[in-house]
Amino acid sequence: MLIDWFTVFAQIVNFLILIWLLNKFLYGPIIAAMDRREEKIALRLQEAGQKGDEAAKEMALYRQKNEEITKRREEMLSQAREDAERLRKELAGKAREEVGEVRKRWHEAIKQEKDSFLKELKKRAGKQVYAIARRALTDLSDSDLERRITSVFIKQIEGLDKGRRRKLADAIRQSGQTVIISSASQLDMNVKQQITRTVHDHLLTSIDVHYETSPHILCGIELKASGYVLGWNLGEYLKTLEEELSRALEKESAEK
Template structure:
């Protein structure tokens, strides 16, 4: 297996763009909101301190004028302080709850976006791998390509239980034709080689016809009357895409 540096680079760029988008449109607004909330709390603290100072000044003036209201001043001062502290505690608790909710939502959003980015990266890697493999395959001689797929088919049929081979052969006993569909047209000599070797695996009396389907990308399919044996990139790619799209 070769390590594809282009794929790694694309994944890195996708992840960097995702991080920048999160920083630009998610974390920065959240931090600004938190700063605004803390500034509001500090202003409330300042108001409370101003109210406390004013209360002290009023109480001091009253004490200067009436020495008999010391106890009343003390009670009023304690009540104002307790009220200011209680209000500040409530505001701070509310801000903490709101900040925690915002951060939790940001984490969930980031997780969803990360999963989407990874899924898109996997699809991109799959498409690039298919394109690259297709180019390499196009450079290989056609005979070698078909020979490799024929060997794979023979190995698969040889590994099947005898009962399954007989069941496949019975589908062709009434004159039905085994249709061999390949991604590329087979030369006459190559087609005869395929016919001979498939006769060896399935029986000499079966009728075999050949057809072409470029959608297979590479490989072949054996179309029996009631069964299809797939040995193509099309089926492999469909399986890979299903795995990528799976949650």
């Protein structure tokens, strides 16, 4: 008989004991440990999920903040750009104005300088011309020239129209019936007589005629009576020449 019933019984008991032993030392602890681990993992996963949610929230918050910052930065940049542009325009305008001012001042200065230079030039040229003419005329003046001048002066008196003649007569009356004949040099007696006669004939008969020499008169004769002046004077021509000369110079500089 292959079956020993005592052994069968003993093995059943052994088997039951083994089940108890393994349940106590193997399945129980192992399953408990695994369950606890699973719980821990689940807990950790839950925590991780929560943290993930929090992180997502934080991320969203930061993204929003970032966007705000970017927007703000853009605004500030555009503002700064606008300010800079405005300032640039302002400064450029100011600079332009200043440049204009400086240019204007410069132009004025140049003009002044030019004016003064021209004035000086004019003065000198006039003086020079005058001096030359004076010298030339002084050199040239002699009795013949004097005579010619006298004849011109006499013709001038003779050729006065009525109105002027009356004005002159009034002026002579105001000055106490006196006229003064000025000349550059002492006149001949003949010439003086001729002039006196002409004055008496054409203006007023009962007036005194005084003769004097005047250094102001370059070459010629003048009749003065209470502010009224009649005569022929080379100085006048020279003055006219001086004026003409300065006008020509001014015109020339303006054209430049």
